[in-house]
Amino acid sequence: MSAPRRYHVVTFGCQMNKADSERMAGILDDLGMVAVEEPDEADLILYNTCTIRDNAEQKVYSYLGKQAKRKQQQPDLTLVVAGCVAQQEGEQLLRRVPEVDLIMGPQHANRLGELLEQVFNGSQVVATEPVHILEDITKPRRESEITAWVNVIYGCNERCTYCVVPNVRGVEQSRYPQDIRREMEELGRQGYREITLLGQNIDAYGRDLPGSTADGRHLHTFTDLLRYVHDVEGIERLRFATSHPRYFTERLIHTCAELPKVCEHFHIPFQSGDNELLKAMGRGYTREKYLRIIDTIRSVMPDASLSADAIVGFPGETEAQFEQTLDLVDRVGFDQLNTAAYSPRPGTPAALWENQLDEETKGDRLQRLNHLVAQKAAERSQRYLGRTELVLVEAQNPKNAAQVMGRTEGNRLTFFEGDFEALRGQIMPVKITETRAFSLTGERLVPAAIA
Ligand code: SF4
Incomplete structure (x- = not known):
């Protein structure tokens, strides 16, 4: 053989x-x-x-x-x-x-x-021809044994002027709620503890599905889907990404607050803090609408973690417009922000515009934004000091074999002393003793005998 x-x-x-x-x-x-x-x-x-x-x-x-x-x-x-x-x-x-x-x-x-x-x-x-995605019957081989991603919708019907996704991933195709739930149940049986539901624009979930399920329930929206899959046995935590401010609803915010397994962590890209640029990007919302969403989240869940994506140096971006982005970051105080300097992607409208910025300006703005992001993230991390956080143990710390690592509900990477084999997949109370901009260190609060 x-x-x-x-x-x-x-x-x-x-x-x-x-x-x-x-x-x-x-x-x-x-x-x-x-x-x-x-x-x-x-x-x-x-x-x-x-x-x-x-x-x-x-x-x-x-x-x-x-x-x-x-x-x-x-x-x-x-x-x-x-x-x-x-x-x-x-x-x-x-x-x-x-x-x-x-x-x-x-x-x-x-x-x-x-x-x-x-x-x-x-x-x-x-x-490469467009196809209708049939239900996944494949079994993914997961990189982690504790956390997994589950696709809920493929493709994107938006037309952001900088983005290649609609060209390459095609139109929105939602999976049926029953199939999503079945995949999650299987993951729960296999010992997974946390699932991140994924979609390029997850708020579009369900728009393309027929009206109701076999048992007569209507499952049109992502909020409905969250309720439908929330009680899957074995799964202790649910996250989702990526949210789109244009479609993000108050109903979703209240549902997240109500469902205990949904982590109080929102990833909502804003891309720019300036209304004219948002329009040029084809994003379909304003800075004011974005800030209203954040205010609502904070009024319902004052401790929620917030992360986002932002682009600097979009064609035509003036210094004043860039400062609007800095101002938005300053006001919101994100726990984490993925930043990028704009780069023209073939086949997208913005790539053809003549008002492209030079690399030096883009690099300079990116650096200034990153500096502010790190400062804000460090401030946000401070709130954890002395607090007890529930950490889902995902792995050994690759840099220190005496420590394990995992994430808080708010998605902060956290390290503490412990034996990974004994703690794998457990949610442990950890008292935070040290904070850094993007990670924490703490001490486990239970006697070793329990672990
Ligand atoms: S940026 Fe996101 S929402 Fe916009 S077209 Fe790309 S994938 Fe769709």
């Missing part, structure tokens, strides 16, 4: 991509392949790519170039490019790197097995 084929998956980009990678790794496992850490030891390498940032795309090409060379010595090496670069570049990618065996867009992730069969039969395959 020949040795099993070894595979290696490299993931770039967002949580959606990470979730797709886990799903594809699950398919490779089902095909009898074995995951390896080192790309150079693998017989199949899958790059799950992202076009959001220019440097991620460059990286794909440089990794791919190296493996394409290896393939010249080792012709049975299989190279797969999946994800958004694959979708966008399609056959052009084959012209640039003819050694690639399979190019597949994100909508085709569930078809990996079938596509590979064609490859193993000697074809070079490009699968």
